[in-house]
Amino acid sequence: MLEIRYVWEIPVRVTHWVNALAIVVLSITGTFIGFPYLIAGVDGGFAMGWIRFIHFVAAYVLTASMLVRIYWMFAGNHHASWRAFIPWRTTEGRRNFSKMLRYYTFTGKQISYEVGHNPVAAVAYAGVFVLIIIQIVGGFALYAQYNPDGMMAAWTAWILTLIDSQWLRLIHHAIMWLLAGFFINHVYSAALMDIKERNGTLSSIFSGYRFIEPKDL
């Protein structure tokens, strides 16, 4: 009997969409900061000022959302747990990982049957979390430069002893492009799995529910 399972709890879904929105806003404003292609007219205005302001507001939103999500990795159900992002911890996880990888590379026919994340996706998400955290920490190190005697600068000073701020900017750009690449991958895979798994993958990130046949697990 097909069951309706409640998989993604509210904090998972809310932080997912807040992250997505914040990253889109940060990428658009960030691209403008890196390459201000729209030139304000001679009358001025405050174009770059506002764009940077929006970047920094979205930066705080993303940071808060990530903190909530990290908290939920310890407080939420086992699909939300940090353990779900390291499928290699168990033999079953390792088996399903290679099964899934073979499916994606057309060398295997079977999709691994999962209630939560499929193991290949889970590894990708772990990587994305790391990228976002680097982006946040590096972003605040750059931001702190406006006041080198301030608290933010004191907290991020260690970063600039490891790496010059110019290379940090380059990394800030590189991660943006990696996240853009991930975005394409993510939307494509979600749609593909929605079609092939027939368990409501796409709608589950809105509703939280997926359709599972326990016998097939």
Next chain:
Amino acid sequence: MKNEPVRSEAVGISEEILRKWEAKGVSRRDFIKFCTTMTATLALPLTFAPKIAAALEDKRLPVIWVEYQSCSGDSEAFLRANQPTAAEIILDIISLEYAEVVMAAAGHQAEKSKWDAMEKYKGKYLLIVEGSIPTGEGGVYCTVGGESAVESAKKLIKNAAATITVGTCASYGGLPAAAPNPTTAVGVRDLVPGATIVNLPGCPVNADNLTATLVHFLTFGKLPAVDAIGRPKFAYGKRIHDNCERRAHFDAGQYAESFDDAGHRQGHCLYKLGCKGPEAFHNCPTIRYNEGLSWPVMAGHGCIGCASPGFWDTMSPFYRRLPQVPGFGVEATADKIGLGLVGATAAAFAVHGVASAFRKGDAMESDKVKVEE
């Protein structure tokens, strides 16, 4: 400037001190101006001006100024200070025991005077180092009087009361240390870690900052407070970008696109021409160079971050905002590579999608599918 009578009470410098300087040929106006300028450069309240004036009295601070891998640009910057009185005052309060660019002695005689001065003022003299120190091949790339820069610098630093490095080369290695650093050049802080030292990087050092550091040392008997990389906070505590006169244009989104366009003529921000003001810390916008005459951004050229460690490597290309991506060609920017990556990803997944659409028998729960009439 109008020549109103200058009243010493206004800043509280005693008549006696002013008269002494007058006797030496420095007008009271010039002396008061010097003291207040120094107070302002050091970011001290004006009430410190009399303290500074008093400290400058009858002090003869012995100074040894040595040069290693340098272009003498810092010596030039200091000596060419176009306001003679500032130089006069400072040369009056220090006793320059050894300085290659200005001294009359040469050869063994000069060498002797350097080591004599070191012995005579052991632990009391101020050492000024200009130029980087090459450590490669046992230091053979720079020797003076048969002695390597490594050896002589170590001796001089160890016996000094304090060391001031002038210019980026002496502070962090500078141009000679730029990749691939053929002479394994280093700055003083890497040659003698833990030495009492203050770094005054810049290409060249700003003479006003050097003067202010000397005045600080004379007034308070110690070196000024420094940041994480040994630069005095009074001079390197603020970002260029945050004090720049073109900042309003930055915030307004008005940028010069080339060095000859209308935006450039109107004084728009030089961000898109590669200005490194957003990552450089120096007081150029406030004190400027050559007694407040101008500074690069004012003159229409972007900042190149010359006071930052490793600037030749990290701040180049000078006419682009971001460094080159290692391993890619000259024309590749991070964003071109990024766009290429995103394009390749999209193409790969498009192909994958088409292939997946034609795939048969891989969909799950097929036994539960009921096709509607």
